[in-house]
Amino acid sequence: MYIYDLTLTLSGILSFALQAYDRVFSESENSLHTNDFKNTLLKALDRDIIGRLRLQPVKFELKHEIEKPDDPIEHLYFLEEGMASMTTTFKDGSQVEVGMFGYESAIGVSALMGTKVSLNRIYTQIAGHGYSCQVEDARREFRLGGHFQFLALRYVQAQLVQAMQSAGCNAKHNFEQRLARWLLICADRAHTDTFKISHEFLADMLGGRRPTISTTAGILKRKGLIEYSRGEIRILDIPGLMKVSCECYLIIKDHLDNYSKFDTAITA
Amino acid sequence: MYIYDLTLTLSGILSFALQAYDRVFSESENSLHTNDFKNTLLKALDRDIIGRLRLQPVKFELKHEIEKPDDPIEHLYFLEEGMASMTTTFKDGSQVEVGMFGYESAIGVSALMGTKVSLNRIYTQIAGHGYSCQVEDARREFRLGGHFQFLALRYVQAQLVQAMQSAGCNAKHNFEQRLARWLLICADRAHTDTFKISHEFLADMLGGRRPTISTTAGILKRKGLIEYSRGEIRILDIPGLMKVSCECYLIIKDHLDNYSKFDTAITA
DNA sequence: ATATCTTTGTACGGTATCTGACATAACTTG
DNA sequence: CAAGTTATGTCAGATACCGTACAAAGATAT
Numbered sequence: 230m231y232i233y234d235l236t237l238t239l240s241g242i243l244s245f246a247l248q249a250y251d252r253v254f255s256e257s258e259n260s261l262h263t264n265d266f267k268n269t270l271l272k273a274l275d276r277d278i279i280g281r282l283r284l285q286p287v288k289f290e291l292k293h294e295i296e297k298p299d300d301p302i303e304h305l306y307f308l309e310e311g312m313a314s315m316t317t318t319f320k321d322g323s324q325v326e327v328g329m330f331g332y333e334s335a336i337g338v339s340a341l342m343g344t345k346v347s348l349n350r351i352y353t354q355i356a357g358h359g360y361s362c363q364v365e366d367a368r369r370e371f372r373l374g375g376h377f378q379f380l381a382l383r384y385v386q387a388q389l390v391q392a393m394q395s396a397g398c399n400a401k402h403n404f405e406q407r408l409a410r411w412l413l414i415c416a417d418r419a420h421t422d423t424f425k426i427s428h429e430f431l432a433d434m435l436g437g438r439r440p441t442i443s444t445t446a447g448i449l450k451r452k453g454l455i456e457y458s459r460g461e462i463r464i465l466d467i468p469g470l471m472k473v474s475c476e477c478y479l480i481i482k483d484h485l486d487n488y489s490k491f492d493t494a495i496t497a
Numbered sequence: 498m499y500i501y502d503l504t505l506t507l508s509g510i511l512s513f514a515l516q517a518y519d520r521v522f523s524e525s526e527n528s529l530h531t532n533d534f535k536n537t538l539l540k541a542l543d544r545d546i547i548g549r550l551r552l553q554p555v556k557f558e559l560k561h562e563i564e565k566p567d568d569p570i571e572h573l574y575f576l577e578e579g580m581a582s583m584t585t586t587f588k589d590g591s592q593v594e595v596g597m598f599g600y601e602s603a604i605g606v607s608a609l610m611g612t613k614v615s616l617n618r619i620y621t622q623i624a625g626h627g628y629s630c631q632v633e634d635a636r637r638e639f640r641l642g643g644h645f646q647f648l649a650l651r652y653v654q655a656q657l658v659q660a661m662q663s664a665g666c667n668a669k670h671n672f673e674q675r676l677a678r679w680l681l682i683c684a685d686r687a688h689t690d691t692f693k694i695s696h697e698f699l700a701d702m703l704g705g706r707r708p709t710i711s712t713t714a715g716i717l718k719r720k721g722l723i724e725y726s727r728g729e730i731r732i733l734d735i736p737g738l739m740k741v742s743c744e745c746y747l748i749i750k751d752h753l754d755n756y757s758k759f760d761t762a763i764t765a
Numbered sequence: 766a767t768a769t770c771t772t773t774g775t776a777c778g779g780t781a782t783c784t785g786a787c788a789t790a791a792c793t794t795g
Numbered sequence: 796c797a798a799g800t801t802a803t804g805t806c807a808g809a810t811a812c813c814g815t816a817c818a819a820a821g822a823t824a825t
Contacts, residue, residue: 317665320744325665342654343647374642379611385653386610392660397585397593400667400704427802436668441782443803459791459802476588709812711773727772727821
């Protein structure tokens with residue numbers, strides 16, 4: 230409890246500082262690399278590029294399927310709020326999550342990598358909204374080789390790290406560690422500590438069975454790290470969850486948080 | 498035994514056909530997109546690009562470390578023969594394989610994605626040789642936005658598929674399936690049915706324990722699919738292994754085999 | 766040949782997770 | 796408020812794999 234209060238205080242200070250920071254920049258209207266987007270990638274782009282992408286606002290409802298395997302990719306999506314999962318589906322119908330998308334996301338970048346069709350299923354886990362962009366507009370901008378290309382490539386790289394770390398994690402870490410990791414990444418991506426998701430779905434994401442997740446979630450609940458009821462989960466103690474989670478959380482978080490920063494040589 | 502003889506015969510016919518194919522093309526010396534490389538990516542490049550990359554032949558000895566986490570990437574490597582593994586290493590010292598590199602590989606492409614330092618350990622599992630290229634030369638060529646960029650991006654995409662499929666596979670499939678998958682991909686990447694690797698190392702790759710691998714390998718041996726002794730494994734029955742393996746093998750193989758093909762909309 | 770090292774075989778108690786089933790609790794609908 | 800639906804709790808037997816230990820067999824060095 231003490232630790233949690235400390236976190237609140239710290240984040241309070243931080244958000245105050247950030248608001249001040251935003252005010253300074255919104256006053257210098259001509260400043261490059263500054264706009265009102267919440268999406269990491271869009272936020273980092275300057276006005277003319279944003280203009281050329283011809284963005285359209287989009288709403289994402291719960292369980293909306295953004296990409297379907299083998300379907301042609303026609304749009305890129307940049308989430309501002311909400312969270313989406315990418316899963317691989319096996320022949321027996323079971324699925325496992327291989328990537329998460331939040332406010333840092335550019336969904337559909339593989340279309341810029343020379344692939345025409347979607348490789349995996351992507352669908353909304355937490356309803357939200359964002360922007361879409363025609364894949365041709367994105368391709369045209371990408372080919373210019375400028376900042377948009379830079380960011381798209383860095384983001385693909387971050388996705389690769391996420392997938393690789395998940396591969397190792399799924400092989401070595403138990404469900405308590407992985408559930409904690411999932412909850413933390415989800416909270417980060419969606420900027421929220423409460424979200425609607427059932428044990429059934431969590432089991433799919435982690436590649437386990439529902440009763441296993443129920444007992445594992447029960448352990449976290451008894452430890453006072455989370456609370457939940459009928460599909461609604463609330464995170465109570467982030468530092469506590471981090472202690473339970475495996476190291477994979479911070480590695481993935483680091484890359485998803487920082488891929489857009491120009492001068493960072495990202496080190497795990 | 499019967500199946501194995503059939504396989505030998507088929508591969509005999511195939512290699513004869515391929516030799517004939519090579520002869521035809523080496524006669525038309527000026528043809529674009531044709532050269533004597535065995536490496537998929539280099540093979541697909543035309544003469545002027547190859548020239549600009551200023552390739553240097555390299556030998557890779559067993560267990561040679563090609564990339565080390567956090568070390569700056571200074572060269573790209575294109576394997577012609579041999580096989581290398583990329584692993585993620587956890588704090589407790591254990592490691593799990595997250596990618597394999599063979600004759601299709603371009604090791605170090607993440608340097609073209611905006612990352613300066615290596616993310617994971619990469620080291621030779623099967624000794625071989627190939628070509629190296631200064632990362633600056635590769636970056637310069639990449640920025641031209643031509644065929645080299647196209648292929649590098651497609652290859653990164655193939656790596657992403659490999660990592661994502663491994664993530665799902667490690668979560669859902671058992672050791673017999675995954676061992677069979679590993680052996681098949683290894684045989685494909687290294688173009689060989691015999692390779693030196695101990696159970697100890699296989700355990701690391703698959704994220705299991707050595708005794709587990711020993712018993713699992715014993716099962717495959719008793720089924721007549723492989724034979725082995727003191728670190729040398731030979732694959733006897735590819736179709737048989739494919740039956741034992743999970744679907745992940747073909748999905749990964751498809752992408753690694755075909756990423757370089759211009760007009761293929763790769764479908765898993 | 767002997768000693769040493771590496772690799773593999775195997776055994777055994779312990780644990781995590783599976784599988785399937787059933788019960789209960791909390792919402793939703795009529 | 797009764798009935799139906801969805802989400803969760805729980806249990807018990809089965810299985811896969813762990814962790815550890817030790818033995819045997821094949822290589823290598825002396």
